[in-house]
Amino acid sequence: MESTRLAHRKIRPLPRSFFTRPTAEVARDLIGCRLWHVSPTQGLLGGKIVETEAYLGTSDPASHAHRGPTPRAAIMSGPVGIAYVYLSYGVHECFNVVAHDGSEAGAVLIRAIEPLEGLSSTDLRLCAGPGKLTRALGIHRNHNGSDLLKGPLYLERGPNPTSLQRSPRIGISKAQESLLRFFEAQSPAVSATRVGSPMLRGRRVPK
């Protein structure tokens, strides 16, 4: 089968040095790269990255690393090229890669991919959103801490994006001045219009 042949292709992971740079640069350069999961049960699953966000260190109020190296966020100030997977809203797993220049903490959230291998190319919407792509690829918080140079999750360089754009990040209530979201404007997988629920803007209604 097609996917079987591709599963034996040699994946060449991005080198450690790719992630040893300012987090926003890494977020920008990850657009167009491939995210692979060599799944023990599903085989090779992967897609082209079309949307990312950079989260920085203590200077970034929206970052988990904002309050220093808490048990959860400590991974963001550790070695780069490591997966940081956390549970959001008690429901969704979100996949990040640790990336910083060594002087501070940082990670890049992958927000959308276009299906390439092992995924239905007709169901673009299943990969459009940080909680949805992890479900599609079988990424779980068990993968937290795994090395993206050793697998089973990998990042690999792809063709350069055709139309790279940047914008404020989505779904956060602070630090809206920064343009730390990167996306390929042509891609139908990018979440274009929906920019967060009122719940996230502090308008929660008491019961």
Added chain:
DNA sequence: GGTGTGATCGTA
């Protein structure tokens, strides 16, 4: 098109 809300749980 836009706006409002519930589900659900680890973290601080």
Added chain:
DNA sequence: ACGATCACACCA
């Protein structure tokens, strides 16, 4: 008590 979310209801 919150969310780096999503789906669906409702109103226009």
